[in-house]
Amino acid sequence: xxxxxxxxxxxxxxxxxxxxxxxxxxxxxxxxxxxxxxxxxxxxxxxxxxxxxxxxxxxxxxxxxxxxxxxxxxxxxxxxxxxxxxxxxxxxxxxxxxxxxxxxxxxxxxxxxxxxxxxxxxxxxxxxxxxxxxxxxxxxxxxxxxxxxxxxxxxxxxxxxxxxxxxxxxxxxxxxxxxxxxxxxxxxxxxxxxxxxxxxxxxxxxxxxxxxxxxxxxxxxxxxxxxxxxxxxxxxxxxxxxxxxxxxxxxxxxxxxxxxxxxxxxxxxxxxxxxxxxxxxxxxxxxxxxxxxxxxxxxxxxxxxxxxxxxxxxxxxxxxxxxxxxxxxxxxxxxxxxxxxxxxxxxxxxxxxxxxxxxxxxxxxxxxxxxxxxxxxxxxxxxxxxxxxxxxxxxxxxxxxxxxxxxxxxxxxxxxxxxxxxxxxxxxxxx
Numbered sequence: 001x002x003x004x005x006x007x008x009x010x011x012x013x014x015x016x017x018x019x020x021x022x023x024x025x026x027x028x029x030x031x032x033x034x035x036x037x038x039x040x041x042x043x044x045x046x047x048x049x050x051x052x053x054x055x056x057x058x059x060x061x062x063x064x065x066x067x068x069x070x071x072x073x074x075x076x077x078x079x080x081x082x083x084x085x086x087x088x089x090x091x092x093x094x095x096x097x098x099x100x101x102x103x104x105x106x107x108x109x110x111x112x113x114x115x116x117x118x119x120x121x122x123x124x125x126x127x128x129x130x131x132x133x134x135x136x137x138x139x140x141x142x143x144x145x146x147x148x149x150x151x152x153x154x155x156x157x158x159x160x161x162x163x164x165x166x167x168x169x170x171x172x173x174x175x176x177x178x179x180x181x182x183x184x185x186x187x188x189x190x191x192x193x194x195x196x197x198x199x200x201x202x203x204x205x206x207x208x209x210x211x212x213x214x215x216x217x218x219x220x221x222x223x224x225x226x227x228x229x230x231x232x233x234x235x236x237x238x239x240x241x242x243x244x245x246x247x248x249x250x251x252x253x254x255x256x257x258x259x260x261x262x263x264x265x266x267x268x269x270x271x272x273x274x275x276x277x278x279x280x281x282x283x284x285x286x287x288x289x290x291x292x293x294x295x296x297x298x299x300x301x302x303x304x305x306x307x308x309x310x311x312x313x314x315x316x317x318x319x320x321x322x323x324x325x326x327x328x329x330x331x332x333x334x335x336x337x338x339x340x341x342x343x344x345x346x347x348x349x350x351x352x353x354x355x356x357x358x359x360x361x362x363x364x365x366x367x368x369x370x371x372x373x374x375x376x377x378x379x380x381x382x383x384x385x386x387x388x389x390x391x392x393x394x395x396x397x398x399x400x401x402x403x404x405x406x407x408x409x410x411x412x413x414x415x416x417x418x419x420x421x422x423x424x425x426x427x428x429x430x431x
Contacts (some may be wrong), residue, residue: 030199036151036161037203040144041168044204045211047139048172051117052217055132058125059295066291068126072282075126076274079119080328084270087115090142093330094134095413097141097162101188102415104158107149112142119330127294128281129320130331132173137332140169140208160197163188164204171205172212175219179381180205186374189415220298222305222364224357227389237352238362238396241345245363245397246404248344249370252318252337253408259326270328277327281320293320297339304346304360311350313343333410334368341367358393361386366397370405373414 062068083091090096090112100108120135144165148158163184171180181201185193213219228234263273285291292300293316303309321336345363349356361382369378375398382394 033160033164033200034203036147037164037168037200038207040140040147040161040165041204041207042211043143044140044165044168045172045208046215047113047143048136048169048208049212049215049217051120051132051135051139052173052212054121055124056218058121062125062127062295063291069282069285069291069294072126072128073275073278075122076128076278076327076329077271079122079330080271080274082115082119083328083330087111090115090138092413094137094411097137097166098188098411098413098415100141100145101159101162102413104155104162108142108145108162110142110146113139116330120332123324123329123331124295126278127285127291128278128324128329128331129294129297129317129336130324130329130333131296131335131337132332133170133334134332135330136169136173137166138169140165140172144168159188159194160200163194163197164200167201168204168208172208174381175209175213176381176384177205177209178202179377179384180209182380183372183374183377186377187372187411187414220302222302222361222385224305224355224361224386224390226355227358227393228355230392234354234393235396237354238393239400241348241352241354241359241362242366242397242400243404244344244348245341245366246370246401248314248318248340249337249367249401249405250408252322252333252340252367253371253405253410255318256322256326256333256410257412259322263327274328277323277329280323280327284320284323288316293317296335298335301339301342301360301364304342305357308349308356309343309346311347314340314347317343333371337368337371338364341365354393358390361390362394362397365394366401369398370401371408371410373402373405373409375399375402 090109092099093116096108116135116138120130120132123130141162144161145158148161153161166187167181167184170183171177174180181198184201184205185197188194263277267273267276285294297317300309300313317336317339321333321340325331325333341363342360343363344367345359345361346356348363349359352359365378365382369375378398379391379395383391386394
């Protein structure tokens with residue numbers, strides 16, 4: 001009798017819960033995605049922490065043993081071999097993630113995570129000029145998508161899952177959870193935001209960032225000590241700076257794709273491409289006599305906020321980064337874009353009378369905004385990194401850079417949902 005009563009009570013409770021969720025479906029959505037993002041956030045945050053710590057070790061080892069860069073061509077050949085024989089299905093990298101969001105098909109292979117991790121560590125260990133964002137995003141998406149089948153997620157849910165994974169990877173690797181959430185939304189479809197994915201993206205990014213920081217992972221801190229008062233003249237200066245940042249972003253985006261196509265057209269055997277790229281980088285280092293343009297370049301980025309640097313630093317970093325990534329080494333474009341933007345902003349200090357640190361900070365995020373078509377995420381990132389005081393200036397620089405960079409992106413598979421300019425509306429590819 002007691003068991004029957006217990007079953008009856010349980011059934012009544014189950015019916016009441018179902019009625020409640022039918023009446024308030026948003027509650028079910030919130031609970032469902034809090035569970036999913038907490039699950040993937042823990043794994044992604046842990047993966048980001050492991051990646052950042054081993055990347056720091058690889059960077060320190062290279063800087064303490066500079067002679068290791070002579071093996072960069074061999075390192076490139078090894079990366080090429082890994083992807084040629086074991087990673088053809090994940091070679092598209094970030095573009096595969098965007099394509100999955102646009103048209104969810106088969107599950108992203110888990111092999112993407114270890115492949116891009118190994119490729120990036122090898123690249124940095126031997127001195128390639130690359131970043132870490134691409135690696136973090138690919139590891140995050142590869143981990144998260146493994147849960148899509150066990151959780152029986154629909155195609156639309158998988159889109160939200162990958163967006164949330166991108167947000168978590170970006171937010172945790174840079175220590176900017178809110179910028180990570182908006183980046184995941186913006187980068188998937190330029191000009192349009194999938195608001196349904198907003199809360200999951202925030203959940204995933206915040207949880208992953210918390211896990212990464214809980215594991216005592218170090219994030220670089222940047223400072224802008226003085227921000228001038230807003231005036232019409234200062235706003236004009238910010239617009240002028242934004243124009244330079246946008247042109248730089250467009251040049252980088254177009255050139256890296258053309259250089260990649262050139263390597264593919266001239267060298268038929270893929271592993272030889274990064275081998276040749278490594279030789280070019282090695283010869284370039286020998287010619288200019290410095291290794292400051294290798295790796296992430298964090299010391300130079302920090303210096304750009306406090307002292308006047310050579311005006312050509314940004315141009316040389318563009319060359320080193322494009323050769324590295326276009327030839328087939330692995331990593332990301334974002335931290336090199338931070339370097340390029342910060343040093344370009346520093347160079348603009350020669351004729352734009354804004355504080356040097358402010359110009360460097362504006363360039364830090366604005367070139368990235370133009371190259372990835374993510375002005376909102378980059379504006380929020382600047383506020384998270386530098387403080388709210390610089391808000392007006394970085395927003396102006398990011399938006400102007402975004403507009404001036406044209407219909408370009410470092411991601412070939414990025415779709416322009418809403419064209420930046422009226423004249424593009426009549427083009428079929430944007431309809």
